């Protein structure tokens with residue numbers, strides 16, 4: 001009796017102390033994620049969209065792609081080298097991370113490594129005191145651009161190559177030099193490339209990766225098998241039209257030709273978040289050659305649609321020339337490329353439209369309404385349908401309607417809230433009730449550049465007809481690409 005009395009009294013006291021402004025109901029919670037999820041560094045990486053690669057070294061001077069390791073270091077002499085110019089080109093292109101080949105297969109080191117005689121120390125450049133890695137990282141730091149490094153596992157110069165312990169010790173000594181001395185490194189690149197008659201060699205990858213993680217806390221490790229970022233399986237810059245960021249890491253190994261198709265599409269049942277990076281060069285070769293020219297703008301745009309537009313990051317190689325500068329014709333092409341992307345995507349024709357959806361998690365005003373796909377947050381604000389409902393026989397859908405007149409577009413952009421997992425397996429797009437696209441995965445960003453060119457209509461409906469859990473759409477755009485002229489249209 002007394003207990004009940006006390007309870008009653010204390011409840012009354014609590015109630016009388018309630019502030020007048022207490023909300024009458026609490027906010028609807030976000031849905032549970034569908035695992036696996038990206039790490040903080042993987043999410044940062046994904047949002048960069050375009051990364052630069054700079055292939056530079058003795059090959060630049062010997063006009064080759066694969067050096068022999070027998071070059072005389074004297075050939076390396078970039079008399080006008082200015083790494084600030086490379087970084088300025090990145091800034092002008094809107095690129096926030098640039099990766100340098102600190103060592104390519106020839107074994108020539110762009111920094112004065114203590115562990116080899118094949119480096120800038122043997123070069124007359126900067127009177128044997130040069131350090132390209134330092135000039136590059138200093139210039140990047142000054143301009144707020146992040147850096148990454150490539151240290152080729154295959155080394156055609158070093159005599160230890162082929163001997164497991166001595167070579168792995170050498171390789172790891174160089175990793176320590178690079179990752180201790182040059183500040184924060186955001187990506188490191190490992191590959192399995194090697195000549196068919198190269199000596200057999202076992203790389204101690206798991207030791208390398210542990211060392212990298214020990215020395216750099218926010219780095220993404222790239223290789224055929226991750227663990228941070230995976231190779232897309234080709235050097236054309238194209239991902240699969242279906243592309244999952246999820247894959248089974250246990251099925252991957254480095255330098256294994258039988259896994260390239262799996263790398264290109266990923267795996268909807270994959271247990272690891274391991275998104276793909278699409279490496280490609282602006283020119284035919286990876287190193288600069290006087291005889292080569294940059295790809296056409298239309299080719300670069302196609303690569304963009306097939307990499308960034310397929311849930312991947314585009315890793316674009318821009319090789320400095322023998323002067324030590326990025327060539328004027330490459331810079332010109334990059335300016336056109338940046339201008340084209342800005343022209344296409346700066347205007348979202350859906351912006352002034354009304355928008356509705358099959359259902360809303362928590363109902364209207366819950367913080368999960370369809371209008372959130374038109375704001376500028378492409379990760380953490382999103383439309384979510386109700387949990388339980390299959391939303392009738394139409395499934396989950398979201399519809400954009402022009403207030404008056406017709407919409408005229410040739411690109412549809414869809415983005416998922418990947419912070420809560422990649423979900424959509426299958427989707428379709430309808431204009432005024434007529435299906436114009438049958439698609440599969442979406443992921444961070446899906447760009448449909450319409451095969452038949454421009455469409456006009458009043459309503460655009462996106463139907464999700466298969467997903468892992470409920471679909472969460474963070475952004476939708478309708479765009480007009482004036483550079484897109486499908487053949488025969």
Ligand SMILES: *[C@@H]1O[C@H](CO)[C@@H](O)[C@H](O)[C@H]1NC(C)=O
Nearest residue numbers: 162195196197198199200201
């Ligand atoms: C490398 O090892 C494989 C099997 O372990 C062997 O068949 C091959 O001949 C070796 N290659 C060289 C160049 O030693």
Ligand SMILES: *[C@@H]1O[C@H](CO)[C@@H](O)[C@H](O)[C@H]1NC(C)=O
Nearest residue numbers: 250251252253256257258259
């Ligand atoms: C290559 O990958 C396949 C598929 O995962 C695997 O069965 C095979 O053992 C791998 N080969 C090597 C040399 O790792």
Ligand SMILES: *[C@@H]1O[C@H](CO)[C@@H](O)[C@H](O)[C@H]1NC(C)=O
Nearest residue numbers: 247248251262267269270271
């Ligand atoms: C990947 O792993 C999951 C979970 O173990 C499994 O269900 C799936 O079949 C695997 N994928 C492949 C291609 O083997």
Ligand SMILES: *[C@@H]1O[C@H](CO)[C@@H](O)[C@H](O)[C@H]1NC(C)=O
Nearest residue numbers: 321322323324325326327328
């Ligand atoms: C390298 O590019 C710069 C322009 O950025 C140019 O001035 C220089 O002549 C080029 N060097 C060669 C060898 O083409």
